[in-house]
Amino acid sequence: MVEKNAPAVRLGRGFWIVTAVLAILAIASIVFWYVAPIYRWMHLPVAIATAKQVDQLSRFMLATGSALYIFVVGYIVYFAIAFRVRKSDPPDAIGIQIHDNHKLEFWWTVIPAAFVVLLSVLSIKIWYEITLAPSNGLVVEAIGHKWYYTFRYPQVNGEITNAMHLPIGVPVTLNLTSADVIHSFWVPAMRLKNDMVPGLVTQIHFTPTRIGTYQIICTQFCGIDHSLMHQQRFVIDSQANYQKWYHAWQVKNAKVSNALPSTSGASVNLAAGDVAAGKALFAQKCTACHAMAPFTTVKYGPGLLDVLHDPTHPNLVNGQPANPADAAAILEKGYTGTMGSMPNAVTNGLSSQDIANLVAYLNSMK
Amino acid sequence: MAIAAAPHGGGIADHIHPEPQSFVRRYVFSIDHKIIGIQYIITGFVFFVLAGLLAETIRIQLMHANGGFVSPQTYNEVYSIHGSTMVWLVVIPLLTGGFGNLVFPLQIGARDVAFPWLNMLSYWIFPIAGLMLFSSFLMGAPTAGWTEYPPISLEGQAGTSMWAAAIFLVGVSSTLTGINFVVTIMKMRAPGMTFTRMPLFCWGQFATAPLLMIATTALAAALAALFMERQFGVPFFDPTKGGSPVLWQHMFWFYSHPAVYIMILPAFGIVSEVLPTFSRKPIFGYKLIAFSSMAIALAGFMVWAHHMFTSGLAPYLQLPFMVITFVIAVPTGIKIFSWTATLWGGKIHYTTAMLFAMGFLVLFTLGGITGIFLAAIPFDLHLHGTYFVVAHFHYVLVGGSLMGIFSGMYYWFPKMSGRLLSEKLGKWHFWLFFIGFNGTFLPMHWLGLEGMPRWVSTYDPQFQFWNQFASISSFVMTAGILLFFANILYSIRFGKVAGANPWGARTLEWQIPSPPHYYNFKHIPTVYGLPYDFSQPLPYRGLEDELNDTPPPVAAGAH
Numbered sequence: 001m002v003e004k005n006a007p008a009v010r011l012g013r014g015f016w017i018v019t020a021v022l023a024i025l026a027i028a029s030i031v032f033w034y035v036a037p038i039y040r041w042m043h044l045p046v047a048i049a050t051a052k053q054v055d056q057l058s059r060f061m062l063a064t065g066s067a068l069y070i071f072v073v074g075y076i077v078y079f080a081i082a083f084r085v086r087k088s089d090p091p092d093a094i095g096i097q098i099h100d101n102h103k104l105e106f107w108w109t110v111i112p113a114a115f116v117v118l119l120s121v122l123s124i125k126i127w128y129e130i131t132l133a134p135s136n137g138l139v140v141e142a143i144g145h146k147w148y149y150t151f152r153y154p155q156v157n158g159e160i161t162n163a164m165h166l167p168i169g170v171p172v173t174l175n176l177t178s179a180d181v182i183h184s185f186w187v188p189a190m191r192l193k194n195d196m197v198p199g200l201v202t203q204i205h206f207t208p209t210r211i212g213t214y215q216i217i218c219t220q221f222c223g224i225d226h227s228l229m230h231q232q233r234f235v236i237d238s239q240a241n242y243q244k245w246y247h248a249w250q251v252k253n254a255k256v257s258n259a260l261p262s263t264s265g266a267s268v269n270l271a272a273g274d275v276a277a278g279k280a281l282f283a284q285k286c287t288a289c290h291a292m293a294p295f296t297t298v299k300y301g302p303g304l305l306d307v308l309h310d311p312t313h314p315n316l317v318n319g320q321p322a323n324p325a326d327a328a329a330i331l332e333k334g335y336t337g338t339m340g341s342m343p344n345a346v347t348n349g350l351s352s353q354d355i356a357n358l359v360a361y362l363n364s365m366k
Numbered sequence: 367m368a369i370a371a372a373p374h375g376g377g378i379a380d381h382i383h384p385e386p387q388s389f390v391r392r393y394v395f396s397i398d399h400k401i402i403g404i405q406y407i408i409t410g411f412v413f414f415v416l417a418g419l420l421a422e423t424i425r426i427q428l429m430h431a432n433g434g435f436v437s438p439q440t441y442n443e444v445y446s447i448h449g450s451t452m453v454w455l456v457v458i459p460l461l462t463g464g465f466g467n468l469v470f471p472l473q474i475g476a477r478d479v480a481f482p483w484l485n486m487l488s489y490w491i492f493p494i495a496g497l498m499l500f501s502s503f504l505m506g507a508p509t510a511g512w513t514e515y516p517p518i519s520l521e522g523q524a525g526t527s528m529w530a531a532a533i534f535l536v537g538v539s540s541t542l543t544g545i546n547f548v549v550t551i552m553k554m555r556a557p558g559m560t561f562t563r564m565p566l567f568c569w570g571q572f573a574t575a576p577l578l579m580i581a582t583t584a585l586a587a588a589l590a591a592l593f594m595e596r597q598f599g600v601p602f603f604d605p606t607k608g609g610s611p612v613l614w615q616h617m618f619w620f621y622s623h624p625a626v627y628i629m630i631l632p633a634f635g636i637v638s639e640v641l642p643t644f645s646r647k648p649i650f651g652y653k654l655i656a657f658s659s660m661a662i663a664l665a666g667f668m669v670w671a672h673h674m675f676t677s678g679l680a681p682y683l684q685l686p687f688m689v690i691t692f693v694i695a696v697p698t699g700i701k702i703f704s705w706t707a708t709l710w711g712g713k714i715h716y717t718t719a720m721l722f723a724m725g726f727l728v729l730f731t732l733g734g735i736t737g738i739f740l741a742a743i744p745f746d747l748h749l750h751g752t753y754f755v756v757a758h759f760h761y762v763l764v765g766g767s768l769m770g771i772f773s774g775m776y777y778w779f780p781k782m783s784g785r786l787l788s789e790k791l792g793k794w795h796f797w798l799f800f801i802g803f804n805g806t807f808l809p810m811h812w813l814g815l816e817g818m819p820r821w822v823s824t825y826d827p828q829f830q831f832w833n834q835f836a837s838i839s840s841f842v843m844t845a846g847i848l849l850f851f852a853n854i855l856y857s858i859r860f861g862k863v864a865g866a867n868p869w870g871a872r873t874l875e876w877q878i879p880s881p882p883h884y885y886n887f888k889h890i891p892t893v894y895g896l897p898y899d900f901s902q903p904l905p906y907r908g909l910e911d912e913l914n915d916t917p918p919p920v921a922a923g924a925h
Contacts, residue, residue: 042816043828054744061742065735072706072731076724079709083645089713092870094900095647096711104707105651105700112699116692123688123742130744131681181518182611184676184751188817191748195676197612198517199605202678219751219819221510222518224438227822283606291608299608 014082022074026067033063047189047214047236048206053126054191060122064115130192133205137171140164141349143284144176144183144196147225149216149232152349153246158253163233164216167242171207175349177284182220187234189214199287201348208236268328268352273360281358285348292365301340309366317342324359331355382477382918385884395490397482398884402489403468404782406459407775409493413455415851416500420448422844425806425837431827441823442509443525447499449512450529453625454536455496457767461632462578463489463543465774466571468782470547472875473565475556475893477886480549488542495535502528511821513618516603516611520596530593537582537589540628544578547571556874558893563905565873565897566655570635573659577624577631577666585621588614615677619670627666629763630730631659633770634701637723640773641705643871644720645712648898651704658697665694675746684743691741695734702731717869718792722773725800729765733758736811754814760807772799772850779857780864784880787861791853798846805839866913872897872904878912888918 039046039055046052085093141152142164150159166172176185178196185204186193189212194204214236218229237245282292289300295313297303307313308322317339320326332355334344345355386392396402423444427435436444471479479485506523508514519526551572555564564572591602592614601607603614634655642649649655671679671687705727714720736758740746749755772795779787809832818829825833867876874897878887888911895905 038815042812044816050744054748057742057744058739058748061739061745065739069731069735072702073728075706076709076727079706079712080714080724083709083712083714085646085713085715093646093713095645095713097648097899097901098650098711099648100651100654101707105654105704108703109654109696109700112696116689116695119738119742120689120692123744124685126744127685127688130747131684181521182515186751186819188748191744193676193747193750195678197605197678199611200678215817217817217819220515221442221821223521224442224509227433227438227824230819230826287605287608288610288612293608297608299610 014078018074018078022071025074026070029066029070030063033059033066045189045210045212045214046191047187047208047210047212047234048192049209050126050130050206051189051191053129057122057126061119130205137173137207138166139173139175139346139349140166141175141177142185142196144178144180144185144218144222146180146223147218147229149183149185152351153249156246156249156253160249163213163235165235165237165242165245166208167239168208168211168236169239171205174204174206175201175347176204177201177349179280179284181222183222183229184217184219186217186219187214188217189234193219195220197288198284201285201288201343203347211236211238268332268355268359270324270328270356270359272353273356273358273363275357275360275364278357278359278361278364281350281354282361285350286358301342304362304365306366308363324363327362328355328359331358382885395486397478397486399467399471399478399482399485400782400882400886402485403464403466405489406463406467406492407465407782409489409496410456410460410464411851413451413496414460417448417451417456418844418847420444420451422840424448425840427823428825428833429837431825431830431833433824436823438823439509442821443503443507445821446508446511446514446529447503450499450508450533451496452763453512453629454533455492455499457629457763457771458536458540458625459492460771461629461767462540462547462571462574463492465567465632465636465771465778466543466547466574469774469778469875470568470571471550471554472781472878472882472886473568473873474551474554474559475874475887475891476550476554477890479546480554481546484542484546488539488546491535491539491542495532495539498528498532498535502526502532513622514592515618516592516595516609516614517605519592520604522596527593527596530589530596534586534589534593537586540578541582541586544575544582547575548579551575556890556893560893562653562656563893563896564656566638566649566652567632567635567873569656569659570632570638573663574628574631577628577663581621581624581628581667584617585625588617588621591617612674612677612679615674616670619673620667623670623673624663624666626762627663629767630770631663633726633767633774634659636770636774636777637705637726639871639873640719640723640777641708642898643777643869644715644717644723645709646715646870646900647708647712648896648900649704650707650710651700652896652898654700655704658700661697662694665690665697669694672741672746675743676750688741688743692738695738698734702727702734717776718787718789718796719773719776719869721793721796722769722776725796726766726769726773729761729769729800729803733761733763733765737762749814751820752814753810753818753820756820757807757810757814760810764803764807772796775850775854777869778875779854780868781875781880781882783858783861784864785857785861786864786868787853787857791849791856795846795849795853798849799843800846802839802841802843802846806836806843809833809836872900874906877904877906877909883918885918888912888916 139154143150150161151164152159176194176196178198180198183196184193185196190206192204194202214234215230216232216234218226291297291299291303293303293305295302295310314322316322316326316330318330318335330342331350332345335342393401423436427433427441502525505525505528508522508526508529510519510522551568594600595602601609603609603611605611638649638655669687669691672691675684740758776787776792813829813832818825864880866879889908891906891908893906
């Protein structure tokens with residue numbers, strides 16, 4: 001195959017000089033991303049333990065991404081200049097006719113693939129810390145509303161409507177749910193967010209590590225005033241200040257009665273159940289798995305329309321007769337067995353009053 | 367008879383109907399793939415202008431932290447329609463219905479697509495659906511963004527149902543186009559045009575068409591469900607009535623992630639044509655570029671839930687979506703490296719088409735890298751729903767798809783019209799657009815990192831400086847786009863006559879007159895090799911009569 005105007009395929013000195021320059025720039029960019037106090041420039045302190053790991057992952061990706069980008073763009077610019085058509089070239093001048101280079105193609109497949117493996121391992125490790133690492137501690141609930149958040153605490157009645165306070169150093173499980181549409185709970189200082197989905201309780205776990213006041217921001221469009229849903233604060237207190245704040249709320253809301261259960265549990269007063277409140281709660285926390293429809297309408301669990309009044313299904317999931325007291329027991333303690341499973345009151349964020357309300361609602365449906 | 371009339375090869379559909387003479391049959395209800403392609407391109411750019419006006423409304427509103435240009439309600443309507451228009455009425459129709467129709471039947475040596483009447487139907491659904499989408503402004507447009515997550519979209523104004531119906535119709539149009547293109551590429555290639563001799567633009571379309579066919583049906587189901595829930599109260603998504611809001615997200619992203627590849631694979635194809643032509647070099651690694659498109663299309667079906675890491679998925683379910691998304695970086699990287707290597711050792715001609723293709727490389731690579739960032743769950747849990755995401759997808763969709771579209775316009779405009787676009791105006795267009803684009807979207811990366819959420823009509827005053835910077839840059843970008851339209855309007859009347867092959871390109875469409883005849887080829891050519899070997903003679907036979915006055919053969923059975 002005779003190729004006109006085609007010099008031998010070899011990389012000139014210019015190529016290696018450019019490669020050396022790009023390598024220096026790439027190393028400089030890697031150093032930059034590891035040294036630069038980027039989050040200080042951005043006024044984003046590290047409020048929880050895992051935020052630091054997210055930052056490390058970010059630095060790793062910014063550094064390697066920048067290095068790659070410098071090489072790609074650097075070569076494009078260099079080739080664009082070095083291989084431009086010149087006035088002295090004949091009009092039918094053609095480039096070097098090469099079609100491929102298996103060695104090169106092998107390496108630029110294998111190196112990115114190896115990088116993908118490395119990035120996966122790093123990400124999964126941090127993902128595990130954020131998502132699955134077990135944490136026993138305080139269970140708090142945040143509820144999204146149009147266009148504010150409310151918070152519920154163990155042994156505190158009522159909902160707290162201004163700032164969310166948490167003590168430093170105590171692991172927290174934060175249950176998230178919504179009273180209306182999908183909201184999101186984002187604290188940039190935590191490098192963490194999760195959606196608040198109506199009908200579903202989701203959880204995030206973290207341990208506060210830095211005393212301070214941080215912004216909570218909604219990042220899912222939730223209606224006309226979504227833009228304003230960033231005004232509430234997340235306060236990390238010292239243990240002593242947190243206790244003070246917490247007791248003040250306990251006193252303030254002493255007359256309201258829907259405190260979250262403490263881990264030791266609380267007695268349920270079924271007679272105090274309120275059907276309307278139970279209905280609202282059902283929509284907020286049960287509908288991800290259960291429909292208010294006949295038993296055979298299965299979503300994840302069965303339909304609960306006539307769960308307490310269905311002669312063909314006289315028993316509950318645990319084999320106990322379907323009566324309000326046993327339903328309340330399942331809501332409180334949860335159930336896991338051959339028939340399926342049901343999360344307990346701590347996971348679902350149900351106070352004893354909530355349980356009474358839900359049972360009253362279920363009992364009213366037939 | 368027809369076979370006998372073709373001197374070299376031929377024989378496939380070598381059967382020429384007379385060209386319709388009435389204006390309506392020729393230019394309005396045409397069944398000619400080239401006219402339909404041009405119809406798509408014109409309609410697409412009309413919607414592009416409308417979407418651009420909406421985009422500037424957004425940027426003017428965000429000049430000040432307190433907004434004030436339009437009400438929050440109007441602002442929400444504006445960005446929702448801006449996103450929907452750009453995705454469904456601009457980028458997808460321009461790249462598939464527009465350039466797809468116009469170019470790939472010529473490149474594979476076919477006289478038309480497999481189903482010309484179906485093609486006409488796909489086109490005519492599209493402007494009707496577009497009008498329906500914009501008519502939603504009259505009854506209160508949707509406000510929940512182009513994703514329209516329920517339950518908020520269930521509460522949306524009446525126009526939200528119109529939005530669902532309009533997008534459903536666009537989806538029907540896309541699906542039909544997908545079927546048409548798959549069948550055309552499978553069955554109508556010229557003799558000798560094997561799959562491994564197809565130009566890479568055809569490979570781009572061949573990878574895209576199944577996505578159009580398969581993924582769009584999931585969107586249609588989701589939209590039909592949303593429409594039924596809004597109009598007739600059928601509870602698919604409302605949790606209080608037994609529905610699941612997360613179900614919508616699964617169905618929507620099962621379409622909309624592949625849709626990302628619908629919007630980029632044809633642009634990859636355009637770049638893969640423009641780079642070798644103006645480097646006067648074969649494309650580097652033809653087979654890997656072709657197969658990596660197929661790999662991306664296939665893997666594109668398995669990553670949708672990476673849009674839903676914050677939606678409350680079971681934790682372990684998130685992992686495969688993250689890892690498969692990372693894996694897509696490998697074939698995408700292969701493409702970028704191969705394009706870069708194509709430039710090496712070339713004789714690079716700086717036409718405007720080439721500038722846009724090189725701009726594509728620079729901008730799309732950045733968007734691709736931030737895409738890998740966002741695929742990492744810990745990073746996404748921080749930045750999902752922020753301006754970082756806005757920056758990322760504009761780098762991919764504007765820096766990628768739209769740069770590809772502009773490159774294709776400068777490249778194929780002579781084939782459409784017979785005249786060249788002005789290179790001088792074109793270079794102004796490129797530089798204004800390139801600089802303005804980076805000024806608009808680069809700052810959004812750190813706006814997101816600092817904590818600015820998406821979908822906001824007002825924002826924290828600390829973000830005002832970079833928002834103003836972005837807005838002013840967006841005016842520069844718009845000036846570039848205005849020059850582009852001025853260039854088209856000027857060149858279509860006064861542009862330099864192009865001739866058959868102004869670029870010295872080697873694919874089939876450049877070996878026939880500009881604009882091509884109604885029947886494309888006098889004789890269906892026979893293909894002997896890849897089109898990109900600049901040192902070799904053209905690998906086609908049967909094209910001898912294309913550029914002289916010989917009349918086309920008329921088959922005995924023709925009417």
